[in-house]
Amino acid sequence: MPVASDDTPAAAVGPPPPAPALAADAQRALRAVAGEAGLQEHAPIDVDGVSLAFTVEPPDADAVGPVLRVLAEHGLPALVRGGGSRLGLGNPPIGARLLLSTRALSGITELDVADGVLCARAGTPLRTLHDALEDSVWELPLDPPASHATLGGVLATAAVGPRHGGFGRPRDIVLGLDVTLGDGLRARCGGRVVKNVTGYDLAKLHIGGFGAFGVLLSAWLRLRPRPACVRVLSASLGDGPERWERGLAAARLPSARAAALIDPALAAALEPSRPASAGWLLLMELAGDEAAVARDARLLGTACEAAAAPRPGTRPSDGLVGLVASEASPGALGRLRALQGETFGPVGLRFRLAVLPDRLGAVSERLERAAAELLVFPASGVVFARVSLDLDADLSAVDRAWLAAREAARAGGGFAVLEAAPPWAKRARNVFGEAPATAPLLRTLKHRFDPAGILNPHRLP
Amino acid sequence: MTAPAGLLAALREIVGSERCLSRREELLPWECDGLTLHGSLPSAVVLPRDTHEVARIVRACRRFDTPFVPRGAGTGLSGGAIALDGGVVIECAKLDRILAIDGANRLAVVQPGVVNAALSQAVRPHGLFYAPDPSSQMACTIGGNVAENAGGPHTLKYGTTTNHVLALELVLPDGERLRLGSATGWSPGVDLVGVVVGSEGTVGIVTEVTVRLTPLPEATETLLVLFADVVSACRAVGAVITSGLVPAAMEIVDRRTIDAVEASVYAAGLPRDAGAVLLVELDGPAEALPPQIERIRALCAVEGARVQRARDDAERERFWRARKGAFGAMGRLAPDLYVHDAVVPRSRLPEVLARVGEICDRHRLRLSNVFHAGDGNLHPNISFDRRDADELARVVAAGREILEACVAVGGVISGEHGIGTEKRDFMGLVFSADDLEAQHRLRAAFDPDGVCNPGKILPTPRFCVEANPKARGYDHVPL
Numbered sequence: 051m052p053v054a055s056d057d058t059p060a061a062a063v064g065p066p067p068p069a070p071a072l073a074a075d076a077q078r079a080l081r082a083v084a085g086e087a088g089l090q091e092h093a094p095i096d097v098d099g100v101s102l103a104f105t106v107e108p109p110d111a112d113a114v115g116p117v118l119r120v121l122a123e124h125g126l127p128a129l130v131r132g133g134g135s136r137l138g139l140g141n142p143p144i145g146a147r148l149l150l151s152t153r154a155l156s157g158i159t160e161l162d163v164a165d166g167v168l169c170a171r172a173g174t175p176l177r178t179l180h181d182a183l184e185d186s187v188w189e190l191p192l193d194p195p196a197s198h199a200t201l202g203g204v205l206a207t208a209a210v211g212p213r214h215g216g217f218g219r220p221r222d223i224v225l226g227l228d229v230t231l232g233d234g235l236r237a238r239c240g241g242r243v244v245k246n247v248t249g250y251d252l253a254k255l256h257i258g259g260f261g262a263f264g265v266l267l268s269a270w271l272r273l274r275p276r277p278a279c280v281r282v283l284s285a286s287l288g289d290g291p292e293r294w295e296r297g298l299a300a301a302r303l304p305s306a307r308a309a310a311l312i313d314p315a316l317a318a319a320l321e322p323s324r325p326a327s328a329g330w331l332l333l334m335e336l337a338g339d340e341a342a343v344a345r346d347a348r349l350l351g352t353a354c355e356a357a358a359a360p361r362p363g364t365r366p367s368d369g370l371v372g373l374v375a376s377e378a379s380p381g382a383l384g385r386l387r388a389l390q391g392e393t394f395g396p397v398g399l400r401f402r403l404a405v406l407p408d409r410l411g412a413v414s415e416r417l418e419r420a421a422a423e424l425l426v427f428p429a430s431g432v433v434f435a436r437v438s439l440d441l442d443a444d445l446s447a448v449d450r451a452w453l454a455a456r457e458a459a460r461a462g463g464g465f466a467v468l469e470a471a472p473p474w475a476k477r478a479r480n481v482f483g484e485a486p487a488t489a490p491l492l493r494t495l496k497h498r499f500d501p502a503g504i505l506n507p508h509r510l511p
Numbered sequence: 512m513t514a515p516a517g518l519l520a521a522l523r524e525i526v527g528s529e530r531c532l533s534r535r536e537e538l539l540p541w542e543c544d545g546l547t548l549h550g551s552l553p554s555a556v557v558l559p560r561d562t563h564e565v566a567r568i569v570r571a572c573r574r575f576d577t578p579f580v581p582r583g584a585g586t587g588l589s590g591g592a593i594a595l596d597g598g599v600v601i602e603c604a605k606l607d608r609i610l611a612i613d614g615a616n617r618l619a620v621v622q623p624g625v626v627n628a629a630l631s632q633a634v635r636p637h638g639l640f641y642a643p644d645p646s647s648q649m650a651c652t653i654g655g656n657v658a659e660n661a662g663g664p665h666t667l668k669y670g671t672t673t674n675h676v677l678a679l680e681l682v683l684p685d686g687e688r689l690r691l692g693s694a695t696g697w698s699p700g701v702d703l704v705g706v707v708v709g710s711e712g713t714v715g716i717v718t719e720v721t722v723r724l725t726p727l728p729e730a731t732e733t734l735l736v737l738f739a740d741v742v743s744a745c746r747a748v749g750a751v752i753t754s755g756l757v758p759a760a761m762e763i764v765d766r767r768t769i770d771a772v773e774a775s776v777y778a779a780g781l782p783r784d785a786g787a788v789l790l791v792e793l794d795g796p797a798e799a800l801p802p803q804i805e806r807i808r809a810l811c812a813v814e815g816a817r818v819q820r821a822r823d824d825a826e827r828e829r830f831w832r833a834r835k836g837a838f839g840a841m842g843r844l845a846p847d848l849y850v851h852d853a854v855v856p857r858s859r860l861p862e863v864l865a866r867v868g869e870i871c872d873r874h875r876l877r878l879s880n881v882f883h884a885g886d887g888n889l890h891p892n893i894s895f896d897r898r899d900a901d902e903l904a905r906v907v908a909a910g911r912e913i914l915e916a917c918v919a920v921g922g923v924i925s926g927e928h929g930i931g932t933e934k935r936d937f938m939g940l941v942f943s944a945d946d947l948e949a950q951h952r953l954r955a956a957f958d959p960d961g962v963c964n965p966g967k968i969l970p971t972p973r974f975c976v977e978a979n980p981k982a983r984g985y986d987h988v989p990l
Contacts, residue, residue, distance in 0.1 A: 162856065162858070163753070164749060164753060164856075164857070164858035165752075165856045165857050165858050165887075166752065166753070167856070187753055187754075187755055208702070218674075221673075221702055221705055222670065222674060229949075231949060231952075235945050235948060235949065236945055237943075237945050237946045237948065237949035238942065238943070238946050239946065239949065239950070241854075241921070241922075241923045241941070242856065242921050243854040243855065243856060243886075243887055243921070243922055243923055243926070244854075244857075244886055244887065245662060245666060245671065245854050245883070245886040245887070245888050245926040245927065246854060246923045246925070246926060247659060247660045247662075247671075247709050247925050247926060247927055247928070247929050247930075248923040248924050248925045248930065248934075248938070248941055248942075249930060249938060249941070249942060249947075249950050249968060249969075250706070250709070250710055250950045250953050250954065250968070251660070251673065251705060251706060251708065251709045251710075252706075252949060252950060252953055253705075254673075254702045254703075254704075254705025254706045254708075255701065255702070255705075255706050255953065257702060257705075258698065258700070258701060258702050259701050259702075260700075262701075275754075275755035275756070275757060276755065277755070278755065302726075304729075304795055304796055338799070339799050339802060339803065340802075341796075341798050341799040341801075341802050342795060342796055342798075342799035345796050345798050345799060346796075404693065404695040404696075404697035404699075405695060406613075406616045406694060406695060407615070407616055408615040408616050430696075430697075431616075431695050431696075431697075432697070462695075463693075463694055463695065464693055464694070464695040464697070465693060465695075465697075465699045467699050482699040482700050483699055486699070486700065487689060487690065488689065488691065488700075488701075488703055491683075491689070491703070491956065491957070492700070492701060492703075494956045495701075495953070495956045498952040498953070498955060498956045499949075499952060510700055510701065511699075511700055
């Protein structure tokens with residue numbers, strides 16, 4: 051039986067697609083550079099309809115280049131795999147013949163507490179990094195769903211979690227990268243210092259590059275000071291149009307590390323005891339100095355409730371009048387993170403939109419007309435929209451939902467990406483939207499960095 | 512080198528005679544940028560007014576096989592805006608309009624010739640500012656900031672230019688126009704905006720920039736902390752950073768700089784008996800700042816420092832005038848000033864500063880330091896007289912040794928000024944030949960014929976081999 055990748059809904063696993071065989075001479079060549087245990091044959095793993103029954107696992111960073119040269123020589127495109135939590139992102143890797151695992155490239159190579167920087171190998175699970183910093187004055191500013199996700203996978207997909215408002219994005223915290231390009235050339239970029247314009251910022255190409263230009267080996271990261279005080283609060287925003295302004299004002303409070311607006315249906319999944327009549331849920335995490343957190347919590351709290359209208363000369367955060375905030379359970383943010391990463395229902399679609407914050411109302415309206423359930427990060431304009439399809443849904447249902455998502459994104463001044471869908475629904479469409487004007491440039495970059503086209507084929511637009 | 516006659520005619524047809532300069536005396540202001548040690552006269556200077564003209568200029572240059580260089584205000588300090596080999600300078604000064612200010616979404620759309628400080632001034636009524644604030648912000652332009660990924664004192668909290676650019680319009684080296692990124696700040700796929708920022712005008716000409724704006728802080732506190740010496744000031748900076756505080760800025764001014772400032776029009780009343788001054792700025796909610804000030808007082812007291820708090824805006828401005836006017840004040844020390852730029856891990860600042868001092872002493876050079884201590888971003892400034900050939904040679908030799916000392920502790924050779932022509936041949940100190948090959952590939956994907964600001968950033972292979980027989984100590988960094 052094929053095994054679904056970690057993010058693939060069970061229903062997406064249909065009849066096993068034929069897994070491509072690997073010629074004996076290619077197997078021998080790969081074992082010669084990766085070791086006998088470095089090539090494994092296994093039950094087919096289905097990734098967006100592409101069935102893969104072999105995994106090559108370079109034992110260390112030095113072996114990645116030779117492995118890639120063998121793959122190029124034998125014409126074997128590979129799908130790079132870290133923790134497997136995001137294999138379903140991007141366009142289907144059509145033509146991939148095997149997986150290339152970074153699992154052996156694991157561990158922290160340096161933790162510099164004095165400077166607040168850390169270097170770790172790409173295959174290191176995020177959980178390991180968080181654990182290593184547990185008693186430190188520093189914290190790792192990465193919190194995407196799936197703690198078994200690896201550092202390399204998170205960077206390659208530029209994944210963010212609920213705290214991205216406070217943490218920033220992977221592009222903001224990576225100081226330097228060590229990468230093996232498609233033709234086996236090993237190249238570093240950036241460095242270990244927190245400010246650097248020495249040469250081209252090649253790291254930006256690889257972060258969010260879906261592994262199309264190189265295999266990430268290790269990364270230097272900038273850590274953040276661990277806040278002295280953290281509070282998780284929630285508030286009901288009702289269903290009125292004012293929820294967007296209030297939600298945005300809350301999300302823009304200086305100490306807001308995470309702030310999500312959650313529609314009533316998803317809120318019920320987050321807090322089962324919550325009545326649907328309570329409307330939209332605002333879930334916030336405040337972090338920082340005690341004084342800063344206390345001040346923002348007060349603004350969120352009952353002190354605001356008494357005010358009937360903004361006072362003359364007040365600041366934008368005074369748009370919070372009318373909110374009643376209460377302490378949420380400590381696990382609420384973890385459940386929110388899980389919710390963000392879920393695929394929904396047996397035949398579900400998940401879209402990620404990026405729109406302008408002041409257009410969230412219009413965007414939401416369009417998405418709700420398409421029966422989407424919404425998780426919204428108002429400060430960054432990021433919207434996760436999930437649409438559950440009927441079991442007998444066909445491509446036209448997917449087309450309608452996809453069109454609605456793109457139109458909503460356009461109305462919001464941004465774009466939509468199809469993040470999760472059954473394999474049949476992803477095929478024959480570009481999950482990043484229309485072919486971008488940058489496509490020719492991206493193809494040129496791909497050719498320069500991966501001339502044989504063996505890394506994560508077809509993932510990018 | 513003169514421009515081909517046909518090219519001049521084509522350029523004049525595009526922008527008119529008054530915006531196409533070609534006589535030697537007209538071209539002299541474009542011979543160098545803020546790095547006056549490197550100069551090269553362009554064959555022509557054109558001043559387009561819109562993207563369409565930029566694209567036509569680029570295509571004309573291509574037809575006549577002539578390289579071209581985009582240029583902002585020319586305040587860069589690494590020779591990045593000079594035209595080598597008879598290239599044409601595409602001066603962006605007339606692309607100076609703020610196209611849109613969107614206060615609700617905290618963004619602005621600007622042309623590249625908009626002056627950095629002018630943008631902050633324009634958006635102030637919206638309660639916003641543009642955070643990157645290089646010392647030259649009264650003159651430097653957003654386009655130049657994008658090219659260099661400019662920083663400034665407040666990058667400690669707010670980041671550099673790359674953290675504030677949401678989208679770009681670019682004229683590629685073949686004359687095609689391309690939009691990158693989106694006003695949302697997110698990209699559906701590859702982050703090409705991030706690739707272009709900091710590419711020093713070598714991958715195309717930026718003709719429109721969408722920038723993120725930052726809310727004006729509710730309150731600001733500025734502290735002047737007086738230390739006996741630079742080393743104790745650096746130790747205090749380290750203590751503040753590891754305490755979890757994130758000041759908006761932490762700047763150190765050394766004794767020699769204090770003397771120069773106090774003898775100049777930038778005099779701020781800095782105590783002449785202090786060995787070093789640390790300028791700390793905190794911003795945020797008003798009630799959050801007093802506890803932070805007390806923590807900083809306590810941390811600095813460990814080093815025996817005295818803390819003065821700016822009592823009002825006038826005093827704050829006076830403190831900052833001393834910091835930002837430091838480079839100007841150094842004009843009193845000697846006819847020329849070489850402003851170095853390198854970054855080291857913050858914890859290595861004391862030993863590197865000592866090493867830099869030793870290098871300059873050995874070369875009998877006048878050194879002063881004013882730098883972004885919170886980022887580990889050094890600016891050793893060497894005052895000299897270029898007419899003295901021997902002194903000039905010592906300045907150059909010391910410069911290389913300073914960079915080597917920074918790289919030896921895991922640092923890099925530029926934190927905010929860029930590589931340009933100044934440090935092109937030192938790239939091998941930091942990067943291996945393979946590292947540089949990857950950078951070549953990136954550049955070639957945009958500009959396969961090498962016509963867009965050629966001769967910048969990347970060294971010739973010969974220099975790579977000479978400069979990096981064993982990566983000069985950087986190999987120990989397990990990247």
